[in-house]
Amino acid sequence: MAKTTELICVTCPMGCKLTVTHEGDTILGIEGNVCKRGEAYAQTELVDPRRMVATTVQVVGGVHPLVPVYTTAPIPKPLIFDLLSELRQVKLRAPILAGRVVLEDALGTGVTVLTSRDLPAAPG
Amino acid sequence: MxxxxxxxxxxxxxxxxxxxxxxxxxxxxxxxxxxxxxxxxxxxxxxxxxxxxxxxxxxxxxxxxxxxxxxxxxxxxxxxxxxxxxxxxxxxxxxxxxxxxxxxxxxxxxxxxxxxxxxxxERTRAQITLPGARPAGVYTAGMAQRFVNVEGFVPGRRIVILGSGDIGMIMARRLTFEGAKVARVVEIMPFLSGLMRNYVQCLLDFDIPLQLGHTISRIIGRRRVEAVEVVQVDDQWRPVPGTEEIIPCDTLLLSVGxxxxxxxxxxxxxxxxxxxxxxxxxxxxxxxxxxxxxxxxxxxxxxxxxxxxxxxxxxxxxxxxxxxxxxAGQLDYVRLEAGENVRYVVPHVLTRDQLPGESIKLQMRARQPIEKPVWVELRDGEKRLIRRAERYARPGEMLTLVLPERSYEDVRQAETLTVNVLER
CATH class of the missing domain: 3.50.50.60 (FAD/NAD(P)-binding domain)
Known part of the structure; x- marks a missing residue:
């Protein structure tokens, strides 16, 4: 039986409203997407929904007590809170450079977590 | 000095x-x-x-x-x-x-x-004249964002957010990540004020309820926020008697513009x-x-x-x-006016004789949402200079019309130009 699912693409700020016709995991047709990324989004959203995650990790000796970190690719939605717990265990020492690897292959997903900015050491 | x-x-x-x-x-x-x-x-x-x-x-x-x-x-x-x-x-x-x-x-x-x-x-509590007690625990969403993301502390455990702006929705997710419970996002307008993608990935993903056409009528609590009273509003934003609901919370975030x-x-x-x-x-x-x-x-x-x-x-x-x-000398301007269903347009004027050698972006906001295909058009009275098709118009999403160089001559001839957002 073909089913219709309404999705909103979150790939970019456009937020296209997608109407996806599918039989189980097999997509028969997509309407409403402005670009190709909408098709890819609908594919994964039906089968294996994923999201980008951004949070902070603790810093010792920095100008701020935290440094922001982010995933370079979306991770499976059900793993978001596991990833956050894992990152809560991390403690970095300042100075920190942007793009430093905080977690490699996070939770076996192949996704990398990087720092978002430089964080200088606190003076003194 | x-x-x-x-x-x-x-x-x-x-x-x-x-x-x-x-x-x-x-x-x-x-x-x-x-x-x-x-x-x-x-x-x-x-x-x-x-x-x-x-x-x-x-x-x-x-x-x-x-x-x-x-x-x-x-x-x-x-x-x-x-x-x-x-x-x-x-x-x-x-x-x-x-x-x-x-x-x-x-x-x-x-x-x-x-x-x-x-x-x-950010607009604050004073600018939306929110009645009730004045306890601790009322913050703007951006202030809370600074607390959580830069300074390293979470402002509360059970949170209500007034306003469905992007910062408010993003903070709903962020606070959920940090272990707080976001009880509700309340929006006075009958539509979302932020981006749809943020509704999906910040609220829907974490089952955070969004209540449109509602506002907060009262803050309850002496030293610290203990609850807020939520009420439905009519199309004039007046509270509808009998729809009051008390939501226990220790923190109220304002994302109200x-x-x-x-x-x-x-x-x-x-x-x-x-x-x-x-x-x-x-x-x-x-x-x-x-x-x-x-x-x-x-x-x-x-x-x-x-x-x-x-x-x-x-x-x-x-x-x-x-x-x-x-x-060189004084500039002469052509006025650009917000016409039908346009709240404002930037820029406000175009220089008649000094238009730069590049296309110009006219950016505007619709007054009312139109959930149907629309034209965004630029007119000099009866004469339409340019138009662009959009799939819909929403006040929360800026509309852009690019004025190409080939239209400059038309601009120079005009006194006042008008932008409109019309159903297609």
Whole structure:
């Protein structure tokens, strides 16, 4: 039986409203997407929904007590809170450079977590 | 008092200010000075740790701090100078800037041109006249964002958010990540005020309920927020009696809009548009005071940082040209008016004979949502100059109409141009 699912693409700020016709995991047709990324989004959203995650990790000796970190690719939605717990265990020492690897292959997903900015050491 | 002279002075080092400084340098300005009141550059982007920045102009999905750092590094590598931890106190019509810092005391900077890039501020409880007690635990969403993402503490455990703006929704997710429970997001309008993608990935994903057409009628609690009273409103925003509901919470976040920050602009005599809250500008982002330009959210509140950066480029480039003495006599303007279903359009005027050799972006907000295909059009009376098809129009999502060079002749002939957003 073909089913219709309404999705909103979150790939970019456009937020296209997608109407996806599918039989189980097999997509028969997509309407409403402005670009190709909408098709890819609908594919994964039906089968294996994923999201980008951004949070902070603790810093010792920095100008701020935290440094922001982010995933370079979306991770499976059900793993978001596991990833956050894992990152809560991390403690970095300042100075920190942007793009430093905080977690490699996070939770076996192949996704990398990087720092978002430089964080200088606190003076003194 | 320390005194110095620069070609272009930029006030604020958020995305608008950094882009303006970069563009001014690239246009050949000698000394470009950015004055920033914080101890580091980047502005509010530093606390916007979520993704979504750069998708339009960089083709990358970056978190705010990474986006800021990219432009900060470019500015520095081009030789832009900075004064950090320095607060601008006043600007004069002759473009003298008086600033103060803890390390240097009072400073005076004489600039050939100035770019205002102070960004915007959040509306507070006072501006929406929220009744009830005045306990601790009421914050603006951006303030809470700074607490959680920069300073490292969570403002509460059980949270209600008033307003469905992007910052509010993003904070709903962020606080959920940090273990807080977001009981509800309440929106007075019958529609979402932020982006749909944020509704999906910040609220729907975490089963956070959104209640449209409702507001908070009362804050309850003596020392600390204990609960809020939520009530349905009618189409005049009046509370509907009998629909009151008490929601226990210890924290109320307000995400009820942003206002361009123009205290300095007002003091120097820059004319402000009561609709946007920002300066009246022409297509080069020059204000009503010659040589004073404005870039980014100080003009009107943008949806995307990418567009703030683009606006900063335009302002900075023309500020550099002004500084170089590239101005012949008085300018003649063509008025640009917000027509049918348009709340405002920026720029407010177009220079009749000085239109730059590049296409110009007209950016506007619809007054009412139209969930059907629409035309966004530019008219000179009966004559339609250009139009663009959009799939819908929503007040929360800025509409852009690009004025191509081939339309310049039509602009020069016009007295007043009008933009409309009409059902197709």
């Amino acid at each position: 320390a005194k110095r002279t620069v070609d272009v002075a930029v006030i604020g080092s958020g995305p608008g200010g950094l882009a303006a400084a970069i563009a001014a340098k690239k246009e050949g300005a000698g000394n470009v000075l950015v004055v920033e009141r914080d101890v580091e550059m980047g502005g509010i982007l530093l606390q916007c740790i979520h993704h979504g920045f750069g998708t339009e102009i960089l083709g990358a999905d970056l978190p705010g701090p990474a986006y800021a750092q990219r432009f900060e590094q470019e500015a520095i590598s081009l030789g832009v100078e900075t004064l950090l931890d320095t607060m601008v106190l006043d600007i004069t019509p002759t473009r003298q800037i008086v600033a103060a810092s803890e390390s240097s005391g009072l400073l005076e900077v004489q600039a050939r041109s100035i770019v205002l890039a102070m960004g915007c501020r 942003l206002i361009p920050e123009n205290e300095l602009s007002r003091n120097v005599g820059v004319a402000l548009d009561p609709v946007t809250g920002g300066p009246y500008v022409d297509e080069r982002f020059e204000t009503t005071m010659p040589g004073i330009f404005a870039a980014g959210n100080v003009v009107h509140v943008y949806d995307l940082v990418d567009w703030v950066t683009e606006a900063g480029y335009v302002a900075g480039k023309h500020a550099a040209r002004f500084a170089a003495g590239d101005r």
